[in-house]
Amino acid sequence: MTGQPVGAAAWQDVPTTYLVCAQDRGTPAERQREFARKAGRVVEIEAGHHPFLSQPVVVRDLLLSL
Numbered sequence: 001m002t003g004q005p006v007g008a009a010a011w012q013d014v015p016t017t018y019l020v021c022a023q024d025r026g027t028p029a030e031r032q033r034e035f036a037r038k039a040g041r042v043v044e045i046e047a048g049h050h051p052f053l054s055q056p057v058v059v060r061d062l063l064l065s066l
Helices: 029-036 056-065
Strands: 017-021 041-045
Touching: 017 029, 017 056, 029 041
Parallel strands: 017 041
Antiparallel strands: none
16 A cells, blocks of 8 residues: 555645536536535635636636635
C-alpha cells in the first residue's frame, strides 16, 4: 500500500463554500445539494456544469467575497 490514512479533513476546520449549479446536467442539482450539506455556506446559481465559462463574473465575485 502506498497511501497513508487521512488524519484530518481540512473542510472541518477551514471555512467552506459550495457552488451549486442548478442547470448542471452532468451532476444534478439535487445531488450537488447533498454534497453541499457539509459546507459552511452554499451558493446556488442558474448555471450549467461550467459556471466559470457561462457566468465568469458571478464566479469571480463569489471568489473575491471569500
